[in-house]
Amino acid sequence: MKIICLVKYVPNVEDIKYDYEKNILIRDNVKLILNPDDACAVAFALELKEHQPEHEIEVITMGPKSVKPFVEDLLRRNVDKASIISDKLFAGSDTYATSKILSHYLKDKEFDCILTGTNSLDGDTSHIPSQIGELLGLNQMSNITKIDLARFKKTKAVIEVENGENVLTYAMQLPAILSLRKESDYKLPYIEYENMSLDVSDRLDIISNQELGLAKEEIGLKGSLTKVVNTYNKNFEEKDKVVVENNEEGIDFVYSFLKKKGFV
């Protein structure tokens, strides 16, 4: 079976800092991480390959070329092939334009299943998998928390999907797009010590728009249906500072505060 994993590298939100003087978010030096839902998709594919080595896995990601070391590490974990779709012309693409770019690349590819995440940490719209499904004429399912490994076949997958408080089991005809959630808890395998510096350049392609040949009007800001009228940073009200001691009273204060805010 040929499995394509569609992944995204997202800014680690914990690294985003706030400039208190200018009231702006500082995105410089923010580290990129593999989107947790997408990591589960790759992890499942690799688990499958571990049991049945004949499966072929290709990872596809769209983003800046700076994701290269992270993608190389996926190849070192036993992914067979990877492609980074990257071009300055793609900058500013909304989910619609992004789906068009990815679908354009995928339409000529042979595959039996596309695995991806449900939500991304940054955008969180969950548009891309279903839009690609629409553009490629494939069924798509979100919020998958489990894929039955033993019953994952070329023409059918048995999946568990979270639906409110219920978990529903579906049998889905393949090819299709299966979108996992991080709660599926599939873990990426470790990179073996011997492979830590393995040269994987022969298995990694960088694809630009020169290869894809999309018209400038279809991509980037011009090709996006989403029109941004304005962006602004939310200004936070200055609150009175409260300093508590590290004692029973202080702990009770913090606990009550968190409870009031709904964090505990």
Added chain:
Amino acid sequence: MSVAQQAKKKEIVDDLIDLLSAEQVNTNEEDLYEASVDRYKKFAYARNAVDVPKPAAIVYPNSSEEVSSILEFCNQQKINVIPRSGDTSTEGGLENWKENTIIIDAENLDKIVDINTYNMEAKVQAGVPLEELENALREKGFTTGHSPQSKPVAKMGGLVATRSIGQLSTLYGGIEDMVIGLECVFPDGHIANIKNVPRRAGGPDIRHIAIGNEGTLCYITEVTVKIFKYYPDNNKFYGYLTEDIETGIKVLREVMVNGYRPSVARAYSEEDANQHFYHFSKDKCVLILMAEGPENIVEATGEAIEEAVEKFSDGIIEEVDSELIENWFNNLNWSQQDIDDEYEGMIENDSHTGFTTEISANWETIPVIYNNVMRRIKEEFPRAHELTLLGGHSSHSYINGTNLYFVYNYEINCAPEDELRVYHHPIHKIIVEETLKQGGSMCHHHGIGKYRSEWTKEEHGSAYYMLEKLKEVFDPNDIMNYGSIFPKEDGIKKYINKEK
């Protein structure tokens, strides 16, 4: 482990029980697993991936005479001995590299022998927890002046054996400045007692053969330390945000060379400041000072701090509320609970709280080392894209220089048993290499342990001759803490480089 090895271990245990008593010889498997490493292999330990042998037993002598009998026995039988007291070592000093090893733990040497507030000295056995001594002194209005981060867990013998330093060292000095006299036992069973006097010119200062020996020459059973009057009500705290760490270091230097001794004197890089002071650091570097002692000295020190800050005001962004610094100071030490919590976290996640490598150099050299290390790690470390923290701080200053505490952490994407050689060692190596190249010392206060022993000869240069001779004379059978301080090629290949 082979049948022959098992039989040998059993023989060792039986002999130790004959020598001491069954209650003093611990062969509990879980305790032996814990005793096979220290905090250097914390992640592998938490994940049950430790690759070194377990010791045969942990023994708990009740007296110096019993320590003497145990060492004599091990010396005759050529059994490796790892002295332990406190168990907070971070550089592999307590890690076991030999199949036939015993741990001598100072747990039962737990008496505060004497506190003499007229002579300003306290005599304690090796297994007395520092915090216990400190609390006893505080009740009388005195202090040890020694406050390492490990204070709630560390014990006196271990602190002296590793040349420990406390967070107030800029005023009170390191442990080597505090130890007046001590008792130690050598592998041949000889008990040496170095008497307590204010000062003497009776030949070389032999205290320093034992202080910092890391259990490679002798076993420290008792120490006498200076004590100081305690003036908590006079404490004054100062905090500033600075443009760069160099500004902070310049202020520290100014205060020191003008003859003042703040108890806390720290300059943090912005990355490191973010770890500790995220609630006020605003992604800037942080400078912290504290004046402590008699009121007039505190006043004078405070004025000197303010003058130094003024002199370098171009690099000072703003002053920090001193209450925030005081609050930080009151929560400085980590406890056994903190250590346990970190282990729990490491069992569940592919991460830990990071590593540190501490070095020292003179004022001119420190910024050069800092900048070179930062540049080299970013350029040369193959897993730089997985770094989640890289920064540092200066926390112990002297008239001629200061220390640097490099701090780093990373995402772990390899097996637990490979973590050190994939991530920690390459970073550690750059720091040590760069420090030695610039003429600094590769270890300011954690000791050499086993993981810096590769560079011991380079650290000491032509003076290594003196160290080597001490080892030959005091430990001719090489039974004391194999692999610590003195480089052992077989251990380095097997347990550091993991060569097959």
